[in-house]
Amino acid sequence: MSSANGLDVRLYVVTDPALTPADRLAEMCVAAVRGGATLVQLRDKKAPDGELAAMAAGLARALAPWRVPLVVNDRLDVAAATGSGVHLGVHDATPAQARARLGHEAIVGLSVEAPEQLDPERIDPASLAACSYLAASPVCETPTKIDTLAPLGLAGVTAIRRRSTVPLVGIGGINTPQRAAEVIAAGAAGVAVVSGVFAAPDPQEAARALRAAVDDALARRRDQP
Protein backbone atom coordinates (compact mmCIF):
# COMPACT_ATOMS: atom_id res chain seq x y z
CA MET A 1 0.00 0.00 0.00
CA SER A 2 1.57 3.22 -1.18
CA SER A 3 1.11 6.70 0.25
CA ALA A 4 -0.50 9.51 -1.75
CA ASN A 5 2.87 10.26 -3.37
CA GLY A 6 3.30 6.62 -4.40
CA LEU A 7 6.01 5.80 -1.87
CA ASP A 8 5.56 2.74 0.33
CA VAL A 9 7.31 3.40 3.65
CA ARG A 10 5.62 0.69 5.71
CA LEU A 11 8.83 -1.16 6.58
CA TYR A 12 12.00 0.78 5.88
CA VAL A 13 15.18 -1.14 6.67
CA VAL A 14 18.39 0.79 7.27
CA THR A 15 21.76 -0.96 6.96
CA ASP A 16 24.66 -0.69 9.38
CA PRO A 17 28.20 -1.85 8.55
CA ALA A 18 28.48 -3.61 11.92
CA LEU A 19 25.37 -5.70 11.21
CA THR A 20 25.31 -5.84 7.40
CA PRO A 21 28.95 -6.29 6.34
CA ALA A 22 29.67 -5.53 2.68
CA ASP A 23 30.00 -9.20 1.72
CA ARG A 24 26.51 -9.98 3.12
CA LEU A 25 24.82 -6.64 2.40
CA ALA A 26 22.77 -7.67 -0.63
CA GLU A 27 21.84 -11.07 0.78
CA MET A 28 20.66 -9.55 4.09
CA CYS A 29 18.68 -6.78 2.44
CA VAL A 30 17.02 -9.25 0.09
CA ALA A 31 16.10 -11.38 3.11
CA ALA A 32 14.49 -8.31 4.70
CA VAL A 33 12.63 -7.61 1.46
CA ARG A 34 11.44 -11.21 1.26
CA GLY A 35 10.08 -10.67 4.76
CA GLY A 36 8.21 -7.54 3.71
CA ALA A 37 10.57 -4.54 3.73
CA THR A 38 9.29 -1.91 1.30
CA LEU A 39 12.25 0.48 1.27
CA VAL A 40 16.00 0.06 1.91
CA GLN A 41 18.54 2.63 3.05
CA LEU A 42 22.29 2.16 2.64
CA ARG A 43 23.83 3.86 5.68
CA ASP A 44 27.59 3.77 6.16
CA LYS A 45 28.99 6.94 7.71
CA LYS A 46 32.64 5.99 7.11
CA ALA A 47 32.91 4.38 3.67
CA PRO A 48 34.56 6.65 1.08
CA ASP A 49 32.26 7.83 -1.72
CA GLY A 50 33.70 5.39 -4.29
CA GLU A 51 33.22 2.40 -2.01
CA LEU A 52 29.72 3.51 -1.03
CA ALA A 53 28.82 4.01 -4.70
CA ALA A 54 29.98 0.46 -5.51
CA MET A 55 27.92 -0.90 -2.61
CA ALA A 56 24.89 1.13 -3.70
CA ALA A 57 25.17 -0.07 -7.29
CA GLY A 58 25.39 -3.73 -6.20
CA LEU A 59 22.52 -3.33 -3.77
CA ALA A 60 20.34 -1.58 -6.35
CA ARG A 61 20.93 -4.51 -8.73
CA ALA A 62 19.93 -7.01 -6.04
CA LEU A 63 16.77 -5.05 -5.18
CA ALA A 64 15.67 -4.37 -8.77
CA PRO A 65 13.75 -7.65 -9.25
CA TRP A 66 11.80 -6.85 -6.08
CA ARG A 67 10.99 -3.31 -7.19
CA VAL A 68 12.06 -2.03 -3.79
CA PRO A 69 13.75 1.39 -3.97
CA LEU A 70 17.16 2.20 -2.53
CA VAL A 71 17.98 5.34 -0.56
CA VAL A 72 21.54 6.39 0.32
CA ASN A 73 22.14 8.14 3.63
CA ASP A 74 23.75 11.61 3.56
CA ARG A 75 25.69 11.43 0.29
CA LEU A 76 23.97 13.31 -2.47
CA ASP A 77 26.83 12.66 -4.91
CA VAL A 78 26.56 8.90 -4.41
CA ALA A 79 22.78 9.02 -4.74
CA ALA A 80 23.11 10.99 -7.98
CA ALA A 81 25.77 8.64 -9.37
CA THR A 82 23.74 5.50 -8.64
CA GLY A 83 20.20 6.68 -9.36
CA SER A 84 19.24 6.22 -5.71
CA GLY A 85 17.20 8.36 -3.36
CA VAL A 86 18.80 10.21 -0.46
CA HIS A 87 18.09 10.63 3.25
CA LEU A 88 19.13 13.95 4.76
CA GLY A 89 19.49 15.21 8.31
CA VAL A 90 19.91 18.70 9.69
CA HIS A 91 23.67 18.61 8.98
CA ASP A 92 23.32 17.43 5.39
CA ALA A 93 22.33 19.10 2.11
CA THR A 94 18.81 20.54 2.07
CA PRO A 95 15.92 18.64 0.50
CA ALA A 96 15.53 21.45 -2.05
CA GLN A 97 19.18 20.98 -3.10
CA ALA A 98 18.66 17.23 -3.31
CA ARG A 99 15.48 17.60 -5.37
CA ALA A 100 17.23 19.94 -7.79
CA ARG A 101 20.10 17.49 -8.17
CA LEU A 102 18.18 14.19 -8.30
CA GLY A 103 15.06 15.21 -10.22
CA HIS A 104 11.37 15.13 -9.51
CA GLU A 105 10.98 11.35 -9.29
CA ALA A 106 13.73 10.72 -6.75
CA ILE A 107 13.06 9.79 -3.14
CA VAL A 108 14.20 12.54 -0.78
CA GLY A 109 13.82 11.98 2.96
CA LEU A 110 14.39 14.34 5.87
CA SER A 111 14.96 13.74 9.59
CA VAL A 112 12.73 15.77 11.91
CA GLU A 113 14.08 16.00 15.44
CA ALA A 114 11.35 18.21 16.91
CA PRO A 115 7.87 19.22 15.70
CA GLU A 116 8.91 22.91 15.73
CA GLN A 117 11.47 22.13 13.02
CA LEU A 118 8.48 22.14 10.64
CA ASP A 119 7.26 25.61 11.64
CA PRO A 120 7.10 27.86 8.54
CA GLU A 121 9.73 30.20 10.01
CA ARG A 122 12.10 27.28 10.63
CA ILE A 123 11.94 25.40 7.33
CA ASP A 124 12.11 26.72 3.80
CA PRO A 125 8.75 25.79 2.17
CA ALA A 126 10.66 24.66 -0.93
CA SER A 127 12.58 22.18 1.18
CA LEU A 128 9.47 20.82 2.84
CA ALA A 129 7.79 20.53 -0.56
CA ALA A 130 10.84 18.64 -1.84
CA CYS A 131 10.47 15.84 0.74
CA SER A 132 9.07 12.46 -0.25
CA TYR A 133 8.88 11.43 3.40
CA LEU A 134 9.83 12.65 6.87
CA ALA A 135 11.41 10.65 9.69
CA ALA A 136 10.60 11.28 13.35
CA SER A 137 14.08 11.08 14.79
CA PRO A 138 14.44 9.31 17.22
CA VAL A 139 11.20 7.91 18.60
CA CYS A 140 13.00 5.97 21.33
CA GLU A 141 16.56 5.88 22.58
CA THR A 142 18.75 3.44 20.69
CA PRO A 143 22.31 2.17 21.03
CA THR A 144 22.52 2.04 17.22
CA LYS A 145 22.80 5.85 16.97
CA ILE A 146 23.71 7.81 20.07
CA ASP A 147 24.29 11.31 18.65
CA THR A 148 20.59 12.16 18.67
CA LEU A 149 18.47 14.70 20.50
CA ALA A 150 16.10 13.50 23.23
CA PRO A 151 13.64 10.86 22.05
CA LEU A 152 10.37 12.24 20.69
CA GLY A 153 8.22 9.46 22.09
CA LEU A 154 4.85 8.61 20.61
CA ALA A 155 3.48 12.10 21.38
CA GLY A 156 6.28 13.56 19.26
CA VAL A 157 5.32 11.30 16.35
CA THR A 158 1.74 12.53 16.58
CA ALA A 159 2.82 16.18 16.78
CA ILE A 160 5.02 15.86 13.68
CA ARG A 161 2.28 14.03 11.82
CA ARG A 162 -0.13 16.88 12.52
CA ARG A 163 2.26 19.41 10.98
CA SER A 164 2.90 17.63 7.69
CA THR A 165 1.16 15.80 4.90
CA VAL A 166 4.01 13.71 3.48
CA PRO A 167 4.39 10.13 4.73
CA LEU A 168 6.05 9.91 8.14
CA VAL A 169 8.22 7.09 9.44
CA GLY A 170 9.40 6.64 12.99
CA ILE A 171 13.01 5.63 13.63
CA GLY A 172 14.98 4.71 16.73
CA GLY A 173 14.45 1.76 19.04
CA ILE A 174 11.60 0.29 17.00
CA ASN A 175 12.69 -3.30 17.46
CA THR A 176 9.54 -5.23 18.32
CA PRO A 177 6.21 -5.68 16.54
CA GLN A 178 4.48 -4.14 19.56
CA ARG A 179 6.61 -0.98 19.35
CA ALA A 180 6.05 -0.79 15.59
CA ALA A 181 2.29 -0.99 16.11
CA GLU A 182 2.42 1.82 18.67
CA VAL A 183 4.33 4.08 16.28
CA ILE A 184 1.74 3.48 13.56
CA ALA A 185 -1.11 4.09 16.00
CA ALA A 186 0.58 7.42 16.85
CA GLY A 187 0.26 8.51 13.22
CA ALA A 188 3.27 7.19 11.27
CA ALA A 189 2.85 5.55 7.87
CA GLY A 190 5.79 3.23 8.51
CA VAL A 191 8.75 2.33 10.68
CA ALA A 192 12.47 2.53 9.93
CA VAL A 193 14.48 -0.22 11.57
CA VAL A 194 18.13 -1.21 11.87
CA SER A 195 18.78 -3.72 14.67
CA GLY A 196 15.22 -5.04 14.88
CA VAL A 197 15.83 -6.67 11.50
CA PHE A 198 19.58 -6.86 10.94
CA ALA A 199 20.62 -7.97 14.44
CA ALA A 200 17.89 -10.60 14.49
CA PRO A 201 18.90 -14.27 14.12
CA ASP A 202 16.57 -14.48 11.10
CA PRO A 203 16.21 -11.07 9.38
CA GLN A 204 13.53 -12.34 7.01
CA GLU A 205 11.35 -13.56 9.86
CA ALA A 206 11.99 -10.39 11.89
CA ALA A 207 10.93 -8.28 8.90
CA ARG A 208 7.84 -10.44 8.41
CA ALA A 209 6.75 -9.95 12.02
CA LEU A 210 7.35 -6.18 11.93
CA ARG A 211 5.57 -5.78 8.61
CA ALA A 212 2.58 -7.80 9.85
CA ALA A 213 2.36 -5.54 12.92
CA VAL A 214 2.56 -2.41 10.76
CA ASP A 215 -0.11 -3.64 8.34
CA ASP A 216 -2.38 -4.64 11.22
CA ALA A 217 -1.95 -1.27 12.94
CA LEU A 218 -2.60 0.61 9.70
CA ALA A 219 -5.79 -1.40 9.16
CA ARG A 220 -6.94 -0.66 12.72
CA ARG A 221 -6.31 3.04 12.18
CA ARG A 222 -8.35 3.02 8.96
CA ASP A 223 -11.21 1.32 10.79
CA GLN A 224 -11.39 4.08 13.38
CA PRO A 225 -14.44 6.32 13.05
Ligand SMILES: Cc1ncc(COP(=O)(O)OP(=O)(O)O)c(N)n1
Ligand atom coordinates in the same frame (compact mmCIF):
# COMPACT_ATOMS: atom_id res chain seq x y z
C1 LIG B 1 14.93 6.96 7.90
C2 LIG B 1 16.00 7.71 8.60
N1 LIG B 1 15.68 8.57 9.56
C3 LIG B 1 16.62 9.25 10.21
C4 LIG B 1 17.95 9.09 9.87
C5 LIG B 1 19.02 9.88 10.56
O1 LIG B 1 19.57 10.85 9.68
P1 LIG B 1 20.57 11.95 10.29
O2 LIG B 1 19.86 12.69 11.34
O3 LIG B 1 21.14 12.72 9.16
O4 LIG B 1 21.71 11.08 10.96
P2 LIG B 1 22.70 10.04 10.24
O5 LIG B 1 21.91 8.82 9.87
O6 LIG B 1 23.23 10.69 9.02
O7 LIG B 1 23.73 9.73 11.27
C6 LIG B 1 18.26 8.18 8.86
N2 LIG B 1 19.52 7.96 8.47
N3 LIG B 1 17.27 7.51 8.23
Ligand SMILES: Cc1nc(C(=O)O)sc1CCOP(=O)(O)O
Ligand atom coordinates in the same frame (compact mmCIF):
# COMPACT_ATOMS: atom_id res chain seq x y z
C1 LIG C 1 19.98 5.56 11.65
C2 LIG C 1 19.22 6.11 12.79
N1 LIG C 1 18.74 7.38 12.80
C3 LIG C 1 18.10 7.67 13.94
C4 LIG C 1 17.52 8.94 14.25
O1 LIG C 1 16.97 9.09 15.34
O2 LIG C 1 17.61 9.80 13.39
S1 LIG C 1 18.07 6.40 15.04
C5 LIG C 1 18.92 5.42 13.95
C6 LIG C 1 19.27 4.02 14.26
C7 LIG C 1 18.05 3.19 14.56
O3 LIG C 1 18.51 1.94 14.91
P1 LIG C 1 17.62 0.89 15.63
O4 LIG C 1 16.52 0.53 14.72
O5 LIG C 1 18.58 -0.27 15.83
O6 LIG C 1 17.17 1.45 16.93
Ligand SMILES: [Mg+2]
Ligand atom coordinates in the same frame (compact mmCIF):
# COMPACT_ATOMS: atom_id res chain seq x y z
MG1 LIG D 1 22.64 12.41 7.92
